[in-house]
Amino acid sequence: MVRGRVILALLLFPALTAAERMNATLDAELGRALFERSWVSAPSSTQANDGLGPLFDASSCQGCHVPAPPTPALEDAIAPGTIVRLGNAQGEGDPVYGRQLQTRSVQQQYAEGTPDISYRLKGNLRETALTLHRLGYGPLAADTNMALRRPLKIDGIGLLARVPDDEILSRVAENEDGISGRAAWLTYADGMKRLGRFGWKATEPDLNAQIETAFSRDLGMSTRRHPDPSGECTETQTHCREAPQGADRGEVEISDDIRDLIADFLNAAPAPQPVTANTQGERIFAGIGCASCHATLHLGDGTPVPAYSDLLLHDMGEDLNDGIREGAAAPGEWRTVPLWGLSATLQLGGLLHDGRARNVEEAVEWHGGEAEGARTRFRELSSGDKAALLAFVNGL
Numbered sequence: 001m002v003r004g005r006v007i008l009a010l011l012l013f014p015a016l017t018a019a020e021r022m023n024a025t026l027d028a029e030l031g032r033a034l035f036e037r038s039w040v041s042a043p044s045s046t047q048a049n050d051g052l053g054p055l056f057d058a059s060s061c062q063g064c065h066v067p068a069p070p071t072p073a074l075e076d077a078i079a080p081g082t083i084v085r086l087g088n089a090q091g092e093g094d095p096v097y098g099r100q101l102q103t104r105s106v107q108q109q110y111a112e113g114t115p116d117i118s119y120r121l122k123g124n125l126r127e128t129a130l131t132l133h134r135l136g137y138g139p140l141a142a143d144t145n146m147a148l149r150r151p152l153k154i155d156g157i158g159l160l161a162r163v164p165d166d167e168i169l170s171r172v173a174e175n176e177d178g179i180s181g182r183a184a185w186l187t188y189a190d191g192m193k194r195l196g197r198f199g200w201k202a203t204e205p206d207l208n209a210q211i212e213t214a215f216s217r218d219l220g221m222s223t224r225r226h227p228d229p230s231g232e233c234t235e236t237q238t239h240c241r242e243a244p245q246g247a248d249r250g251e252v253e254i255s256d257d258i259r260d261l262i263a264d265f266l267n268a269a270p271a272p273q274p275v276t277a278n279t280q281g282e283r284i285f286a287g288i289g290c291a292s293c294h295a296t297l298h299l300g301d302g303t304p305v306p307a308y309s310d311l312l313l314h315d316m317g318e319d320l321n322d323g324i325r326e327g328a329a330a331p332g333e334w335r336t337v338p339l340w341g342l343s344a345t346l347q348l349g350g351l352l353h354d355g356r357a358r359n360v361e362e363a364v365e366w367h368g369g370e371a372e373g374a375r376t377r378f379r380e381l382s383s384g385d386k387a388a389l390l391a392f393v394n395g396l
Contacts (some may be wrong), residue, residue: 031265034258035061039219041106042246051253054109055102055231056220057083061262064151064218068344075358076119079349081151083218084115084130086144091325094144096137098232100217101146109240110136117148121132125362128354137237145323148354149200153341156271157198159305160338161207163297165195171295171310177373179292181312184328184335197311200337200353201329209264215254222252223259271307272341274395281392284385290375293336293370308339308396317368320352332369342396360393361386 037049038060044050053142058064064081073079084101093099097112105111116131128148132140140146172183184196186205196202204210210328212223220231222245229247233240285291294308313333322330329335334353342351342360349355357363367375381389 001218008084020302028266029265029269031261031263031268034262035265038063042244049311051221051229051232053104053106054193054240054243055105055112055233055237057081057088057102057104057218059104059219061214061218064214065154066348068347070347072347073349076201076347078117079150079355082130082349082355083149084132085147085149085152085322085324086140087324087326088141088143088145089323089325089331090143091327094141096234096236097140097144098217098234100232101132102220102232106243109128109243112136119356126358128141147322147324150349150353150355152200152337153272153345154266155269155341155344156305156307156338157207158267159271159299160197160301160307160309160311161267163197163305163311164300167300168195168197168311169298171312177289177292179289179314179370181293181310181314181336182328182333186314186327192269196327197335199326200313200324200334202313202335203327203329207266209268210257211259211262212254215259220365221254222247223254224252224256227252258356263268271305272338272344272396275343276391276395278384278388278392278395281388281390284381284389285392288381288389289374290378292374294339297334307342312336314371315369316371319366319368322353339393339396343394346394360390 014255034074040050040059041052042050052059058081072209081219084103086097086099086101101115102112103114113132113135116133118129119126120129130146130148132146143314169183171181173180175270185193186196186203187193194205196205198204198207204213209225212225215223216226216228216231222229222231229245230241230243235241285294291308293310293312293314295310296308297305297310299305313329313335315330315332316334317332320334323331345351346359351357351360351363352366357366364375364378378386378389
């Protein structure tokens with residue numbers, strides 16, 4: 001393990017002294033460099049850099065999780081790193097295209113398709129209009145649905161990883177307002193169950209699992225949990241599965257060492273700090289029921305984690321039902337999205353899973369199901385109270 005990390009330090013930071021390279025405190029910095037690294041297709045002159053594809057959506061982790069720009073994005077901008085999720089109500093991916101549309105490919109391969117993403121008005125709100133062009137492997141299955149997933153912010157994700165399961169499970173109870181957060185229990189091949197907490201539908205239990213799934217689906221690179229070197233290429237995509245690999249037979253392209261260093265970087269990512277404080281708005285936020293789901297959890301030592309998420313699944317109503325079951329989440333269920341860092345999120349594009357909401361008020365208006373009561377009370381607020389609440393959320 002140590003030897004592998006020293007080699008990575010030599011590759012990534014050749015100017016460092018030997019003592020610096022051996023310092024364990026460099027793990028997070030090594031992970032940052034790996035997070036930002038652009039991978040290339042195999043074969044390449046440096047095997048440590050290759051293995052990208054054959055099909056992929058990004059060539060680096062940062063290609064999806066980009067830093068917020070200094071100025072807000074245009075109103076109709078699509079957040080960088082947004083991908084197309086595929087699936088049906090039974091939890092199956094498309095039999096040809098899998099669970100994610102890969103829009104890029106290495107040389108001599110065919111990308112799966114080109115999404116045309118736009119927005120159309122639904123009353124005073126807007127919703128996503130998604131059309132696929134140039135499908136490389138024929139039509140989607142009749143029961144395959146498609147929907148957008150914008151990337152989630154990584155700031156503070158290490159704190160969310162350290163929230164004890166018991167703290168999350170303590171909130172699994174229906175209250176008087178009909179809020180009944182559900183634990184996302186994930187069953188593995190060995191029969192073991194683990195609590196999902198990451199991703200839009202709480203489909204990953206920890207950072208290691210989240211990282212490995214991203215390498216497989218987003219970059220087409222193999223890991224221990226996802227050892228197929230062809231990434232998401234299905235059995236019917238025979239040309240894709242014959243592409244060169246970036247690892248020797250029986251090995252994987254992304255080692256546990258690389259994964260662990262990226263996890264070290266993510267664990268060290270500081271939590272977002274509020275841009276402004278608005279105690280009146282926070283009281284109103286709690287008073288109308290928003291905090292029933294957008295809650296503050298705690299670490300084992302009692303330290304608060306003000307992410308404003310219970311990390312549980314909630315039924316959000318028909319308007320947010322995309323027809324895709326993922327993990328333990330039914331098509332209309334979503335993990336409560338953390339709100340911290342929302343001010344930076346707004347600089348990248350819209351809100352909600354597909355970016356349809358142009359601002360916080362529109363995001364609230366899309367809330368249905370368990371959130372219908374809170375939405376109704378939001379609508380009934382005086383103009384001053386509503387402004388205070390929106391100022392609080394916008395300042396997170």
